Amino acid sequence: MKTNEPRQHATDSPTRRDEIVAAAVPVFLRFGYRKTSMDAVASAANLSRQAVYLHFPGKEALFAAVVDSLCQSTVALAHSALWREGLTLDDQLLAAFDETMPDESMELLAELLDTARSLVPDAVANIDALIVGEVANRLRAALGRRKWPLADVTVEEAAQVLQGASYGIKQQTTDRSAYLAGMRSAIELVLHATGLTP
Amino acid sequence: MKTNEPRQHATDSPTRRDEIVAAAVPVFLRFGYRKTSMDAVASAANLSRQAVYLHFPGKEALFAAVVDSLCQSTVALAHSALWREGLTLDDQLLAAFDETMPDESMELLAELLDTARSLVPDAVANIDALIVGEVANRLRAALGRRKWPLADVTVEEAAQVLQGASYGIKQQTTDRSAYLAGMRSAIELVLHATGLTP
DNA sequence: ATTTGACAGAATAGACCAATTATGTAAAGT
DNA sequence: ACTTTACATAATTGGTCTATTCTGTCAAAT
Numbered sequence: 001m002k003t004n005e006p007r008q009h010a011t012d013s014p015t016r017r018d019e020i021v022a023a024a025v026p027v028f029l030r031f032g033y034r035k036t037s038m039d040a041v042a043s044a045a046n047l048s049r050q051a052v053y054l055h056f057p058g059k060e061a062l063f064a065a066v067v068d069s070l071c072q073s074t075v076a077l078a079h080s081a082l083w084r085e086g087l088t089l090d091d092q093l094l095a096a097f098d099e100t101m102p103d104e105s106m107e108l109l110a111e112l113l114d115t116a117r118s119l120v121p122d123a124v125a126n127i128d129a130l131i132v133g134e135v136a137n138r139l140r141a142a143l144g145r146r147k148w149p150l151a152d153v154t155v156e157e158a159a160q161v162l163q164g165a166s167y168g169i170k171q172q173t174t175d176r177s178a179y180l181a182g183m184r185s186a187i188e189l190v191l192h193a194t195g196l197t198p
Numbered sequence: 199m200k201t202n203e204p205r206q207h208a209t210d211s212p213t214r215r216d217e218i219v220a221a222a223v224p225v226f227l228r229f230g231y232r233k234t235s236m237d238a239v240a241s242a243a244n245l246s247r248q249a250v251y252l253h254f255p256g257k258e259a260l261f262a263a264v265v266d267s268l269c270q271s272t273v274a275l276a277h278s279a280l281w282r283e284g285l286t287l288d289d290q291l292l293a294a295f296d297e298t299m300p301d302e303s304m305e306l307l308a309e310l311l312d313t314a315r316s317l318v319p320d321a322v323a324n325i326d327a328l329i330v331g332e333v334a335n336r337l338r339a340a341l342g343r344r345k346w347p348l349a350d351v352t353v354e355e356a357a358q359v360l361q362g363a364s365y366g367i368k369q370q371t372t373d374r375s376a377y378l379a380g381m382r383s384a385i386e387l388v389l390h391a392t393g394l395t396p
Numbered sequence: 397a398t399t400t401g402a403c404a405g406a407a408t409a410g411a412c413c414a415a416t417t418a419t420g421t422a423a424a425g426t
Numbered sequence: 427a428c429t430t431t432a433c434a435t436a437a438t439t440g441g442t443c444t445a446t447t448c449t450g451t452c453a454a455a456t
Contacts, residue, residue, distance in 0.1 A: 016427085037417080038420090039417095039418080048428070048429055049419095050421095050428080050429070050430085051428055051429075053419095054428075150386065150390060152382075152386050153383045153387060157380070157383040158387060160367075160380060160383065161367075161383050161384040163370070164362075164363045164364075164365075164366035164370060164380060165359055165362045165363040165384070167365070168366030168368075168369075169358075169359075169362035170366075171366075172326060172361070182355070182358060182359065182362060185355040185356065185358065185359050186359040186363070188348065188351045189356060189387060189388055189391045190387055190391070192391040193386075193387045193390040193391035232408095235447080235448060236449070236450090237448080245398080246398070246399055246400075247449095248399070248451095249399075251449095251451085252397080252398075256449080257448095257449075
């Protein structure tokens with residue numbers, strides 16, 4: 001049985017493996033999967049190319065780890081925004097979607113997503129669901145002990161609608177302010193429909 | 199001054215020009231802009247290639263007419279669904295979005311949209327706005343003489359949220375039934391928020 | 397009004413080859 | 427634990443060439 005010690009706390013010093021992944025993330029985001037070379041990742045991590053191969057069997061495995069890391073940090077980002085202090089509920093929701101949406105001006109996002117889908121399908125399929133879960137939790141918490149007022153729409157479905165609206169509005173708007181305005185409308189509608197605005 | 203007689207009623211017999219456009223629409227939708235030849239369009243219209251050039255100065259002009267026609271018919275489709283008899287309001291809304299969304303499995307849609315954007319930017323920019331307007335009109339009509347209950351969200355913005363949600367949900371779901379379920383949730387939320395469901 | 401046949405020039409697709417670059421493995425060194 | 431150097435193989439890129447297709451225009455025919 002391998003001593004497969006999982007890190008107990010996030011405060012543990014990061015593994016070399018984690019450092020490599022952390023360094024690889026921006027490289028993959030910037031150049032896409034195909035045009036990212038193991039050399040580039042190694043340089044970004046201040047390591048030799050062979051050192052990377054000591055920790056990952058190949059490019060695909062490295063990329064899978066990168067995608068996994070991205071998913072985790074994205075969900076963490078959403079969680080952080082959803083419970084950020086000093087913001088009203090609608091601003092928390094807005095921040096959560098705003099800060100977790102993929103950056104604009106990424107031509108390679110399609111390529112990256114395609115590769116991820118064919119290489120680590122589970123992670124990609126779940127990232128959206130995880131964020132929806134976070135949002136649903138936040139809505140439930142805001143509801144407190146009150147009863148959910150909608151008969152035909154569950155909390156999760158409401159969160160899903162918000163996420164869908166975020167995606168769609170992102171596509172249809174050009175500048176960030178238009179996106180924020182659209183999303184604010186969507187959030188207002190959902191909160192109003194669920195009685196979460198006084 | 200040219201006798202540029204516009205057709206007075208939609209009941210006029212269609213021009214040969216219109217016939218060509220009508221025949222060209224499915225061809226462009228099927229093959230995209232680049233891989234659609236004037237020959238293919240002419241064949242689809244049961245005409246010679248030269249006959250097409252008699253009515254359109256070139257491929258670009260033909261395509262512009264096709265895009266225009268598509269926009270018009272899409273808006274007409276939305277309108278028809280929004281006022282369809284025998285359906286409840288939420289079903290009308292659902293049908294409107296369902297029937298006007300671009301068909302699935304279109305790899306060429308991106309190419310088509312790009313070409314259209316660079317060739318007839320106005321039409322593409324307006325089609326979404328037109329549909330939103332139709333939806334907003336329907337919502338206003340459903341409201342009757344009642345007052346719009348939302349202070350921070352206009353009717354147009356509510357319609358825009360629905361449209362954005364439709365786009366986003368379309369992307370995130372795979373099968374039609376999931377899309378319909380998601381859209382139904384979105385519509386319920388909006389109608390509930392605006393007091394249009396008893 | 398539309399067709400047929402014909403045409404020059406532009407664009408596209410396919411094939412092929414050479415040069416470069418990337419992947420993954422290995423051995424020896426610090 | 428990592429570096430350096432080296433290497434075989436695969437993948438990518440760039441270039442050139444040819445053949446084909448497409449556009450847009452013309453003239454003659456019905």
